Amino acid sequence: MKSKMRIMKTPKTVDLDITNQCNLRCKYCFHFTSAGDVDIDLPKEGWFQFFEELNRCAVMEVCLTGGEPFYREDLKELIDGIVRNRMRFSVLSNGTLITDDTAAYLASTGRCNSVQVSIDGSGTEPHDTCRGNGNFLKAMAGINNLKKHNVSVAVRVTIHKHNVWNLEEVTELLLDEIGLPGFSTNAASFFGLCSKNAAQVQLTVEERSIAIKSLIRLNKKYNGRINGAAGPLAEGRIWVRMEKARLHKENCHPGRGRLTGCGCPMSKIAIRSDGAIVPCNMLSHIKLGQINRDRLQDVWLNHPEMRKLRVRRNIPLRDFEFCNGCEYINYCTGNCPALTYTMLGKVDHPSPDACLRKFLDDGGKLPVSY
Amino acid sequence: MENDKNPIANPVIVLREEFDDWAVLFDPDSGDAFGLNPVSVFIWKLLDGTHNDRDLLNKLLEKCKNVPEEVESDITEFVNDLVERGFAGYETTVEERRFEMDDKELTYEKPRLLILGASDSGASDNAEPEDSAMCDVGQAAAYICGLGFSPALLCGEGAGDEG
Numbered sequence: 152m153k154s155k156m157r158i159m160k161t162p163k164t165v166d167l168d169i170t171n172q173c174n175l176r177c178k179y180c181f182h183f184t185s186a187g188d189v190d191i192d193l194p195k196e197g198w199f200q201f202f203e204e205l206n207r208c209a210v211m212e213v214c215l216t217g218g219e220p221f222y223r224e225d226l227k228e229l230i231d232g233i234v235r236n237r238m239r240f241s242v243l244s245n246g247t248l249i250t251d252d253t254a255a256y257l258a259s260t261g262r263c264n265s266v267q268v269s270i271d272g273s274g275t276e277p278h279d280t281c282r283g284n285g286n287f288l289k290a291m292a293g294i295n296n297l298k299k300h301n302v303s304v305a306v307r308v309t310i311h312k313h314n315v316w317n318l319e320e321v322t323e324l325l326l327d328e329i330g331l332p333g334f335s336t337n338a339a340s341f342f343g344l345c346s347k348n349a350a351q352v353q354l355t356v357e358e359r360s361i362a363i364k365s366l367i368r369l370n371k372k373y374n375g376r377i378n379g380a381a382g383p384l385a386e387g388r389i390w391v392r393m394e395k396a397r398l399h400k401e402n403c404h405p406g407r408g409r410l411t412g413c414g415c416p417m418s419k420i421a422i423r424s425d426g427a428i429v430p431c432n433m434l435s436h437i438k439l440g441q442i443n444r445d446r447l448q449d450v451w452l453n454h455p456e457m458r459k460l461r462v463r464r465n466i467p468l469r470d471f472e473f474c475n476g477c478e479y480i481n482y483c484t485g486n487c488p489a490l491t492y493t494m495l496g497k498v499d500h501p502s503p504d505a506c507l508r509k510f511l512d513d514g515g516k517l518p519v520s521y
Numbered sequence: 522m523e524n525d526k527n528p529i530a531n532p533v534i535v536l537r538e539e540f541d542d543w544a545v546l547f548d549p550d551s552g553d554a555f556g557l558n559p560v561s562v563f564i565w566k567l568l569d570g571t572h573n574d575r576d577l578l579n580k581l582l583e584k585c586k587n588v589p590e591e592v593e594s595d596i597t598e599f600v601n602d603l604v605e606r607g608f609a610g611y612e613t614t615v616e617e618r619r620f621e622m623d624d625k626e627l628t629y630e631k632p633r634l635l636i637l638g639a640s641d642s643g644a645s646d647n648a649e650p651e652d653s654a655m656c657d658v659g660q661a662a663a664y665i666c667g668l669g670f671s672p673a674l675l676c677g678e679g680a681g682d683e684g
Binding site: 160 | 538
C-alpha cells in the first residue's frame with residue numbers, strides 16, 4: 152500500500168549561486184563548465200526581491216556560493232538583505248578574498264552560521280598545485296581573519312592526486328596548529344572542470360584505498376573530528392559497514408536497497424546566478440523556473456522534476472542491470488544523483504563512482520580493522 | 522487571568538509551519554529553534570497585539586473541545602515563556618502581519634516551547650531515525666532541527682504519492 156509523501160511546505164534551506172565570477176580556476180572546480188556556469192549575475196535588486204519571498208516562505212538559512220561569493224563587490228548589501236529578511240546564512244569560499252574588514256562585517260551581522268574555506272594541504276605545494284600559486288597563504292590569511300573576529304570557520308579538504316599523501320600533515324595543521332574543532336573532507340569528483348582534468352586530479356583506485364585507510368585512522372586518532380558527507384572518509388565508513396553486513400548476511404538495512412542516496416529535495420533547493428531555480432547546484436541543468444517570476448512554493452511543491460527527484464527513492468536497485476547479482480544491494484543507497492548524471496547522463500541510476508562492488512573488482516581495498 | 526495586556530509576537534521570530542500541523546519557531550539571531558505543537562501554533566498566531574490572555578483563552582475554547590481545567594495557567598505559562606525569551610512582548614503598536622487561520626478543530630495539548638536545539642546543527646541528509654520517541658515533537662520539526670529524522674521517514678516507507 153502506498154503511503155502519502157509528506158513534503159515540507161517550503162524549503163528549509165536555499166543554496167544561492169550569488170555570482171558566477173571567481174578569482175580562481177581550481178582544476179577540480181565542480182561549477183565551471185557545468186550547466187550552472189552561466190555568464191550572468193543577477194543584479195542586487197533581483198536578489199532583494201527574492202529574499203522577501205524567502206522571508207514569506209520562512210526559509211531559515213541561505214548558503215551563498217558561486218563562483219566566489221566574496222568576489223561580488225555588493226556582497227555586504229546582499230547580506231544586509233538576507234538579515235533584513237530574517238534568515239541566517241553560510242558562505243562557501245576559497246578564502247583568498249576574506250579581509251579583516253570582511254570578517255569584521257560578517258561577525259557584526261550576528262547571523263553567519265559559518266564560512267567554509269577550502270584548504271587542500273599543509274603547505275603551498277599540495278594546495279596551490281590545483282588552486283594556483285600563492286593561494287594557500289591567502290586562504291590561510293582569510294581563515295586567520297575569520298578566527299580573529301570569531302566567525303565560525305568550516306574548512307573543507309578536497310582530496311586529490313596531489314594531496315593524498317599529505318593527509319596526516321593537513322590534519323595536524325588544521326586541528327593541532329590552527330585549533331579548529333574539526334574539518335570536513337570530500338574528493339575531487341567528476342563534475343565541471345574536474346571532469347575535464349580527471350586524469351590529472353582524480354584519485355586512482357589505489358589512491359582512494361590509501362585515502363580511506365588514512366582518514367579512518369586519523370579520525371580515530373582525533374576522536375571523530377574529521378567528517379565527510381562524500382569522498383573517501385564517507386565511503387570508507389559506509390563501505391566497511393556494507394562489507395560487515397554482507398559477511399554476516401544481515402537483512403536489508405532501513406532505507407537501503409533503493410535509490411535513497413540523496414535527501415536534498417526534501418529540505419533544500421538552489422538558485423543559479425542567473426536566477427534560475429534548480430533542484431541542486433550540482434543538478435543545475437534541471438531548470439525548474441525563474442525567481443521573481445515563478446512562486447518558489449509552487450515550484451517546491453508541484454514541479455514535476457521535484458516530484459520525480461523525491462520519488463526516485465522508491466526505485467529498487469534490483470531494477471538495474473548494473474546491480475545484478477550484487478551482494479551489497481540490501482545495504483546500498485545508489486549514492487549521489489548529480490554524480491550519476493555527470494557520469495551517465497541520467498539521474499535515475501546508481502552512481503558507478505560510489506559502487507563498492509566495482510571498487511573492489513577494480514582492486515580497491517578496505518581497511519581490515521575499523 | 523490577571524494579565525490584561527495584549528502580547529505581541531516579536532516580528533524577527535520566524536514561524537515555520539509544517540505539514541503535520543506542528544511548526545518551528547526560529548530565532549534567526551541566535552539560531553535557536555523550538556517545536557510548537559498545534560495548540561501553541563494557534564496561540565502564537567493570535568499574538569498580534571489585539572488579544573489579551575482572556576481573549577486567547579476564549580479563542581482556544583472555541584477551537585478545542587475537552588480542554589483541561591489548567592488551560593488558563595497553561596496559556597499564561599506559555600505566553601510568559603515567550604516573553605521571557607524575547608519572542609513576544611507588550612508593545613503598543615499592532616503587528617500588521619496576519620496568519621491564515623483554518624476552521625479545523627484542535628485536540629488540546631499543553632502549549633509549550635519544545636527546545637529542539639540550534640537549527641544549524643545540521644540534519645544529516647542520509648541519517649536514519651535514531652529515536653522513535655521524537656515522533657512526539659512533530660516529524661517535520663524534528664527533521665528540520667536535526668534530531669535524527671530522515672527523508673525516508675518524511676516519505677513513509679513505500680511512499681508513492683505526494684501530498
